Amino acid sequence: MKYYDKLIFELSKKGRVGYSLPAACTKCKGTDSIPANLLRSKAAELPEVSEMDVVRHYTNLSQMNFGVDTGFYPLGSCTMKYNPKINEEIAAMPAFAGLHPLQKDLKGVDAVYEGMDKALAAITGMKHFTFKPCAGAHGELTGLMIIREYHMSRGDYKRTRIIVPDSAHGTNPASAAVCGLDVVVVKSNANGLVDVEDLKPLLDDTIAGIMMTNPNTLGLFEKDIREIASLVHAAGGLLYYDGANMNPLIGTVRPGDMGFDVMHLNLHKSFSTPHGGGGPGSGPVGVCEKLVPFLGVNVSGFNGNFGVILRAYAYILMLGRENVKMCGKLATLGANYIKESLKDCYKLPIESVCKHEFVFDGLINDGACEGKEGAATLDVAKRLLDYGYHAPTIYFPLLFHQAIMIEPTETESKETLDGFIEVMRKIAAEAAQDPDILHGAPHNTPISRPDETTAARNPILKIQDECVC
């Protein structure tokens, strides 16, 4: 990776063009004939650059980026698995990419939605899916709306509270708030699982349901799930499954069989579609039979992120009945392998078989000594960048102060995991010897640690702000 300092605006030179368009008709009226009071007073300040300027600029930018294709990306809860290239080819086919969203009688498109609905139902044990949500959090919101619709359809209007474990993804309580639900937090017990005894007194007739992530964000399977499901159902509530952690269950466990009523999937996690630097994703929501009438909740403009759905379908067809059974198991194998190989250097707060991911609570020996601060999780993460790895998710879940959350996925080889383990051990040794090596990291990246405080205090959020010094 190489530092490159330009912004596209800085390449601009008046008179340069990067487009190829037919000439406008010179005899006809153009936009100048629109009444002047409806026109902007001065042109937008867009760059004027040639086609190659654009290609070089963005190629240079890309070279300051790290992706799954660059190297190992063990970002916990994000399931950074390999993104197969055939998926891209399918999504780019003009016969799909050129379709207007309001076109009717598209048998080829219908077959994609039907095929995906059937496949996801088979994998999850749900009855049917809606494909309108554009991301995981959007799916959560949609699922919660479905839960509310269900209760309201029964005249049960007082169910406006939702139970969320303290280990939940941050989007859970946020989605609940956006859906007009009040969040009730249920605690985790010493084993990192939802405390059933803490849950019981919360279950009254104002509870709309519970949002669960299973395996949870510590990577632990909520083994009391059947009891929890019975308790919540007996109290008249519904169970929502946060599909962000579905990957280890693919081919082994189905949310429907655990007692969940509604769930979302992140096609950009479990179903191999690229994360795109933070989207586009797709968050289809599946429901059990009695909730099918409420699947029509209208949450986005057209038919969801069709291009993403196409990619996921191609992946499922490659996986097929034969390979699906190995998907979750191999992801789980990799996570346990790393955990067992590092737990003598990093604090493992809960000793247990994990699923696709696990959480360390910082270094065992952070190198702290008189007059010298020890190496924190942030420092370990930054040092990993020097060695050519993406960092794990850090400081989440909030249950541990020095959380390091590692998720390898099934698409990484033993050699890759061994390389990562070796580097993590080396970093632990460096910390024990001299934590300042970690404090100063990263050293080999396009930029060093930036000043985030100034960025927030004196926000420069666009090129035009730069000049206001």
Added chain:
Amino acid sequence: MAGFQYFPQTSDDIRAMLDRIGVNSLDDLYADVPADCLYKGEYDLPDAMTEQQVRDFFEGLAAKNPKLKVFAGAGAYDHYTPAVIPYITQRSEFITAYTPYQCEISQGTLRYIFEYQSMICTMTGMDVSNASMYDGPTAAAESMRMMVAQAKKRNTVLVSNTILPQVRGVIATYAKYAGITIKEIKAENGQTSKAALEALIAEGDVAGAIVPSINRFGIIENLEGMADALHVDKALMTIYCDPSALAVLKTPAEWGADIAVGDGQPLGIPLCYGGPYVGFMACTKEHMRKLPGRIVGETRDKEGRRAFVLTLQAREQHIRREKATSNICSNESLMALWVTVYLSLMGPEGMKQVNDLCYQRSHYLYKKLLETGKFEAVFTGAPFLKEFVLKPLVPVAKLQKKLSDAGFFGALETEDGYVSFCVTEKRSYEDIDELVKVI
């Protein structure tokens, strides 16, 4: 186990890894899962396909979709996509990265988002843009939440009837669960009625209003005085706009809006049956800290080099959790790159030309369609840019059938019984003449 190209583990690898873990089999890794939760049946999925079979399968499906020339808009516009865009956005380093949590190895993503924010700001005239939303309709719904959040005690948002139906639909969904009251501002001669707006403001409780720049009839609205009417009452104004058209039209900032939202799709994003697109959302400096979603800011690294980071994150759900004003997390980053590359290539001149071409060609079709005698003008004299409605004098279903049989998609029926047409720079005069001949 037969080899599968996405799973690199050999059986020896699996054995060695199990040994390190100290268990005998892969199934033992699920020993903590209650037996009645384990799925023992066969998965009802097709047999695994080879890559060539997948290709053939989708080509088979693709062949079942009729290929039509698009003369429809209604929120999705068939503009030209320069070849450079898919080439750049397909680069591994962009497409296989995730949210730029580790800024030292994500400067590529962070820089293009900063450029994107800059471009959205110059197009809309607003001070601050976020890093993207899912699509236009959800961006509009988020603006509704934002206006209510800043108004504190007020709970009503006014939405113009002239906004696209799918935008009004998503706003209504979000409003229902948030307990926000939506009141519709009536249309008058195909435009948001200022008198109706003022009457609704007078009823009280108004946190803000959402009105369109170009509306669902294709008309360029005159929003004169609306911002003042709202601001006098301490209410806010959101303008829903087509960002391509903003290259020539009066900006939301010039109309006095507090928030600008819309869909970035007209900026060269393929129709793709409705997505992925990208919503955009920008506001005045005053409301910056209420803006949902991610925002990239500029700073310096330890060596003093220009660097970019996610900033103002205190607003986001991973810190505020149940107090969050929005739940958006993953957005449409790669589509923001798409739009950024598009606007870089087009520049101010290209954007002007796109709009001129749309204007000329749509007006040509408008005139030709009226000459057929099969339509009546509806909003005579109202200025339009690329989309317009007519009153059909023939049955709409028949008309649509005739068009699709001839290879065209157009004459979408509106909720008022009109039909709409849209012409972009991709449609030639020959295409237009042929469409008219079919009618």
